[in-house]
Amino acid sequence: xxRRGQVEHVKAERNPLAEVDINCIVKLYCxxxxxxxxxxxxxxxxxxxxxxxxxxxxxxxxxxxxxxxSRES
Numbered sequence: 001x002x003r004r005g006q007v008e009h010v011k012a013e014r015n016p017l018a019e020v021d022i023n024c025i026v027k028l029y030c031x032x033x034x035x036x037x038x039x040x041x042x043x044x045x046x047x048x049x050x051x052x053x054x055x056x057x058x059x060x061x062x063x064x065x066x067x068x069x070s071r072e073s
Contacts, residue, residue: 001038014040 001007017028027043
């Protein structure tokens with residue numbers, strides 16, 4: 001993160017997850033780091049994260065688009 005200049009990006013994602021407790025947002029249980037890595041211990045949600053999916057596919061078909069909002073915590 002330091003090498004790639006993404007510290008602020010990671011903080012912008014981590015901080016809201018640490019502060020909210022809403023069923024439609026993945027739960028962040030804790031975070032910690034060692035000298036090399038940052039670890040985020042998060043709730044497991046089948047299907048993975050939407051950002052990675054969108055980066056791979058660019059556009060979701062109708063079934064894929066319906067899958068994510070239908071997941072219940």
